[in-house]
Structure formats: structure tokens, C-alpha cells
Amino acid sequence: MPPVRTQSLTTTAPARFLLLGDSHAGPIGRAAQKAGIPFQGGPIGAGREFTDSFFTTRDTPGRRDVVFQSGEAEEHYRRFLKELGVDALPGLGIPLVATFGFCAHFVALRELWDLYRDRSGAVPPGFLATPLFGAIVRAAVRDALAFYEHSVGLGLRVLAVMPPQRVPGQSDPAVFMAAQEHIRLAVTELGVEVVDLRRRTTGPDGLQRPELCEADDEIHGNLAFGRIILAELLDRGL
Amino acid sequence: MNPYQSLPVRSFWRPAVAEPDPLDIEDVWTPKFALGQDDPVVTAGSCFAAQIGRALLDSGMNWLDAEPAPPGLTREQRRDRGYGAFSFRTGNIYTPAVLRQWLSWALGHAQPPEEAWPDGDRWVDPYRPAIEPGGFASPDEMLRAREVTLAAVRTAVTTASCLVFTMGLTEAWRDAVDGTVHPTCPGTVRGTFDAERYTLHNFTFAEAHRDMTEAIAMARLVNPGLRILLTVSPQPLTATATGGHALPANGYTKSVLRAVAGQLALEDPDVDYFPSYELITGPVFGGRFFGPNQRTVTPEGVDFVMRHFVAGLQRRPTQPQSARDTAARPGDAACEDTVLDYYSPR
Numbered sequence: 001m002p003p004v005r006t007q008s009l010t011t012t013a014p015a016r017f018l019l020l021g022d023s024h025a026g027p028i029g030r031a032a033q034k035a036g037i038p039f040q041g042g043p044i045g046a047g048r049e050f051t052d053s054f055f056t057t058r059d060t061p062g063r064r065d066v067v068f069q070s071g072e073a074e075e076h077y078r079r080f081l082k083e084l085g086v087d088a089l090p091g092l093g094i095p096l097v098a099t100f101g102f103c104a105h106f107v108a109l110r111e112l113w114d115l116y117r118d119r120s121g122a123v124p125p126g127f128l129a130t131p132l133f134g135a136i137v138r139a140a141v142r143d144a145l146a147f148y149e150h151s152v153g154l155g156l157r158v159l160a161v162m163p164p165q166r167v168p169g170q171s172d173p174a175v176f177m178a179a180q181e182h183i184r185l186a187v188t189e190l191g192v193e194v195v196d197l198r199r200r201t202t203g204p205d206g207l208q209r210p211e212l213c214e215a216d217d218e219i220h221g222n223l224a225f226g227r228i229i230l231a232e233l234l235d236r237g238l
Numbered sequence: 239m240n241p242y243q244s245l246p247v248r249s250f251w252r253p254a255v256a257e258p259d260p261l262d263i264e265d266v267w268t269p270k271f272a273l274g275q276d277d278p279v280v281t282a283g284s285c286f287a288a289q290i291g292r293a294l295l296d297s298g299m300n301w302l303d304a305e306p307a308p309p310g311l312t313r314e315q316r317r318d319r320g321y322g323a324f325s326f327r328t329g330n331i332y333t334p335a336v337l338r339q340w341l342s343w344a345l346g347h348a349q350p351p352e353e354a355w356p357d358g359d360r361w362v363d364p365y366r367p368a369i370e371p372g373g374f375a376s377p378d379e380m381l382r383a384r385e386v387t388l389a390a391v392r393t394a395v396t397t398a399s400c401l402v403f404t405m406g407l408t409e410a411w412r413d414a415v416d417g418t419v420h421p422t423c424p425g426t427v428r429g430t431f432d433a434e435r436y437t438l439h440n441f442t443f444a445e446a447h448r449d450m451t452e453a454i455a456m457a458r459l460v461n462p463g464l465r466i467l468l469t470v471s472p473q474p475l476t477a478t479a480t481g482g483h484a485l486p487a488n489g490y491t492k493s494v495l496r497a498v499a500g501q502l503a504l505e506d507p508d509v510d511y512f513p514s515y516e517l518i519t520g521p522v523f524g525g526r527f528f529g530p531n532q533r534t535v536t537p538e539g540v541d542f543v544m545r546h547f548v549a550g551l552q553r554r555p556t557q558p559q560s561a562r563d564t565a566a567r568p569g570d571a572a573c574e575d576t577v578l579d580y581y582s583p584r
Contacts, residue, residue, distance in 0.1 A: 016309050035302075035303065035306070037306065200296050201296075209298070211275065211297070211298035211552075212298050223276060223300075224275055224276070224298035224299070224300070225298075227295060227300065227301075228295055228296060231292070231295055231303075234303075234306055234307065234322075235313050235316065235322070236313075237309060237310050237311055237312060238309055
């Protein structure tokens with residue numbers, strides 16, 4: 001019997017994308033690792049860290065790089081770039097996949113919207129359709145939008161992944177859905193490719209199907225959700 | 239008390255099949271073995287199997303794509319070049335013989351022929367002629383690409399918890415020069431037909447059973463825990479080369495394959511059969527899941543099959559529902575089937 005050939009898919013291949021984001025980036029990265037898809041990156045902080053001013057820019061020999069305010073996030077980011085062999089974001093030659101700004105459950109915290117509730121305790125649908133609501137949401141994620149704008153301005157191909165459709169108890173479902181839609185539109189307007197898999201991942205109620213939910217919490221998608229996102233990224237040529 | 243009196247509803251044709259709305263038929267498949275959400279599942283087989291991988295993925299299962307497309311391809315390019323349809327880029331594997339052949343090459347039991355078919359100034363792989371619509375630049379490039387696929391087959395078979403294989407045809411073309419089996423008739427998709435070299439073979443039950451048995455044995459040499467889930471493609475054959483009519487030819491093909499799947503499932507506790515064939519072709523469905531050509535399975539049909547698949551995987555152990563004791567209807571006593579029906583719930 002001839003020997004089994006030893007060529008395999010584990011041969012080191014160049015990374016297909018850089019993944020930066022909040023905890024929702026975790027399942028994507030884990031799915032890619034388990035599938036043997038070469039990439040760099042992962043979560044660099046919690047979602048709430050990416051609503052306030054979380055980055056600045058600084059001049060580099062090419063163009064302006066980003067600098068994350070959080071020491072931990074910046075450390076991760078630099079390590080990822082080093083692994084990719086580039087000094088700064090402008091030198092990135094592969095697509096950037098991000099989850100920043102889509103922490104709609106944080107934007108939709110019930111306590112934040114008490115001022116707008118009607119007598120039944122609900123935030124009226126009419127209010128959620130007002131320009132004021134849209135302006136509030138955009139303001140809440142303005143730095144994430146600025147990050148995307150800066151990245152697209154560098155000429156990078158940027159993809160933003162929408163979050164699992166899970167609304168924790170402390171968040172208002174109607175506000176979550178409305179805020180998420182505003183964020184999606186705002187990100188799209190910036191020239192970012194939004195990865196919206198709601199049709200494939202939600203049930204008739206519009207919420208994440210149970211088999212795609214992380215069992216231990218009420219916010220995150222699980223590895224199976226990450227696999228679906230990864231397949232979509234690969235379908236898009238990453 | 240006879241054995242039929244304690245059987246569940248699902249065991250009786252009338253209440254389980256004839257009476258419910260066909261779309262509400264349930265409890266069709268009881269898996270022989272558990273399959274966890276993150277257990278890698280590999281898919282291969284005929285056209286119908288190409289739709290299973292993505293459906294598994296979307297249902298939360300871990301479909302293993304061991305040969306992902308290189309970056310930079312569009313969705314259309316990926317599809318045209320055969321990526322993403324099966325767990326590796328073999329193209330359709332219609333017969334157990336071709337599955338056995340791919341595994342024997344990938345796992346080192348045999349060497350694949352190095353012949354490449356010329357196609358203008360390009361080259362085609364005879365064993366996956368639909369791969370690379372534009373052909374390969376040279377025979378060497380074709381062989382290198384095949385090596386990548388063989389490596390992917392190896393990776394898939396050695397890491398999978400379960401191989402889902404959909405059998406589609408019994409008719410295949412044998413090569414008199416090297417003894418190999420071609421996935422399609424040379425000269426149809428690509429290549430040139432040579433009547434002296436290529437001969438039709440319509441596999442018998444015994445041959446198909448032997449080929450599947452050998453394929454499973456080869457796979458388990460490198461992955462002893464591998465479980466096999468067999469299905470039969472409900473898509474009728476496009477044409478028969480036997481000279482007979484396509485309708486009975488299809489009947490022969492599907493009957494043989496269905497019997498092989500059933501036999502293997504009886505023989506081996508780690509081989510199971512999933513009834514995608516029955517879920518599409520069953521008389522109660524009235525052909526509703528076939529497209530206008532009465533052959534292609536519609537997306538609704540695929541969804542229907544996959545719903546049953548996922549429901550089966552996620553089910554709890556079935557508690558048999560006892561049949562209710564009812565009186566026989568007048569005039570039914572002459573038919574044995576009616577006697578059985580007597581014990582069914584009403």
C-alpha cells in the first residue's frame with residue numbers, strides 16, 4: 001500500500017481578514033479557528049467600551065493610524081498588526097471585519113429611555129420613528145461610526161457584523177430593534193458592508209433562534225452562530 | 239394482546255401518513271446515534287446532497303467545509319468552481335463506487351490516474367469534469383488541484399463525527415484502460431466518448447453494497463468512531479443509458495440504493511438511514527416538492543427535508559404512544575392491512 005500523502009490544509013496561509021470588535025467578535029473568531037481559516041484578531045473589549053470615545057488617530061508614515069484608548073484594546077490591536085506584518089491600519093492589505101457600534105442592547109437599556117415612556121410603560125412606536133430617536137442613537141454610537149468612517153477612508157474593505165438578535169431583560173426590545181436599524185443604516189451610509197444574517201438566524205418572532213444562542217448568558221451568539229457568520233464572510237470572498 | 243396494539247401512532251400508515259396534512263407529518267426519523275451541535279459533519283454525494291451542507295449550517299449544526307474557496311472569489315465564482323457544495327471539491331459523487339474510489343485515493347489505498355483531458359488549450363480532470371469551468375492551465379495544475387482536494391477528503395474523513403452520503407445513481411461508466419469509474423459519461427460534461435474504452439455499468443445491489451461497505455471500512459481505518467448517515471437522492475435520474483424507459487430505470491436505481499442503505503443500517507449500529515427520499519417522493523406529497531421538470535427538488539422541498547432532519551436530531555427519546563382499543567369497521571376484516579389498521583389510534 002503506498003504511503004498516505006502528507007499534504008494538508010494546515011499549511012500556513014496568509015490571513016484572510018482582521019477581526020476587531022467587542023465580545024460579539026468571539027464566536028466569529030472561534031469559528032474561524034476551528035475551521036482552520038487563517039485570520040488575525042478577535043474581541044478587544046466589551047461592547048460598552050466602544051460607544052464612548054474609544055480611539056484617536058495619529059500620523060504614521062503612510063496615513064493616520066488608529067490608537068485605542070483602552071490599554072488592553074491597544075495591546076491586542078498592536079499584536080494583531082504585528083502578526084500580520086504591518087505597522088498600522090493604513091497598511092492593512094486584507095479586509096477588516098468589525099462588530100463595533102452594534103451593542104444595541106446597551107443602547108436600549110430600559111433606564112436610559114424612562115423619560116420617553118408612556119403611561120403603559122412602553123416607549124411609543126411613534127417616538128422610535130422620530131428624527132430625535134435616530135439622532136440619539138447615532139450620538140450614542142458616534143465613535144463607532146467615526147471608526148468605520150476612518151477605516152473606509154483609508155481605502156480598506158470594511159465589513160460590520162450585526163449582533164445576535166437577543167434582548168436581555170434590562171433592555172427594551174422595541175428600542176433594541178429600532179436602535180439597531182438606525183445603526184445599520186448609519187454604518188451602511190459610510191460605505192461599510194453590513195453582514196445582516198437575521199433572515200437566516202432568527203425565528204418567527206424576529207429573535208435569535210435558541211440553537212444559535214450562547215447557553216450561559218442572554219446576549220451572545222454561540223459557536224454555531226459564529227459558523228454561519230464565517231460562512232457568509234467566506235461567501236463574500238474573504 | 240398482539241404486537242401492533244402497543245405500537246405508537248407513527249407505525250400506522252393511516253394516522254401517521256394518510257390523515258395528517260402532509261406538511262404536518264412528523265416523527266419520521268429516529269436517529270440511531272446522537273449528533274451534537276458542534277460535532278463535525280461531512281457531506282458528499284449527488285446533486286441533492288449539495289443542498290444539505292448549508293442547511294445543516296443554518297440549522298446550527300457543524301458542517302465541515304474542508305476545502306474552502308480561496309479568497310477573492312465572488313459567490314458565483316465559488317459556485318461555478320465547485321466550492322461550498324460538498325465538504326470537499328470532488329463534485330457530485332453519484333455512486334458508491336465513486337465514493338470508494340475517492341476514499342481509496344485520498345487514504346493511500348490506490349493511486350489516481352494522472353491523465354488529463356484536453357479541452358482546447360486547457361485541461362480537465364476526468365474524475366470531476368464540472369470543476370473549474372474554464373479548465374486548468376496544464377495537466378500539472380490539474381493534478382496539484384486534485385491533490386488539494388484529496389488532502390481535504392483526508393482531513394474531512396479523519397476529523398468528522400459523521401459522514402452524510404447521499405447516493406444518487408447506479409448507472410456509471412467504467413474505464414477499460416485503468417479500471418476506474420467515472421462520475422459522468424465521458425463526452426457529456428467534458429471529454430470525448432470512446433466506445434472502445436468506456437462502458438456502461440448498472441450496479442447491482444450486491445455491487446453497490448460491497449462498494450459502500452468498502453468505503454466505510456476505509457474511512458474507519460483512519461477514523462474508527464466515524465458514523466455514517468446514508469440518504470438516497472429523491473431526484474430522478476436525468477437519463478438512462480440502458481436503453482430502457484427512464485421511469486422504470488429510475489425505479490431500479492432508487493430501489494437498489496434504498497435497499498443498500500437499509501441493509502447497511504441493519505448491519506451496522508453506526509450506520510443510519512435518513513429518509514429524505516421518502517419525504518420528497520412519498521405518495522402523500524403528490525410531487526409537490528418537484529419543480530416543473532418533475533425532477534429538481536424545490537427549495538421548499540429541501541427545507542421540508544431539513545426540518546425533519548433537524549427535528550430528528552433534536553428530539554428527545556420517543557415515548558411510545560399506545561394504540562387505542564377500537565372496534566373493527568364492518569367489511570374490513572378481509573384485508574390483512576385493515577386488520578393492522580384496526581390497532582391504530584383513531
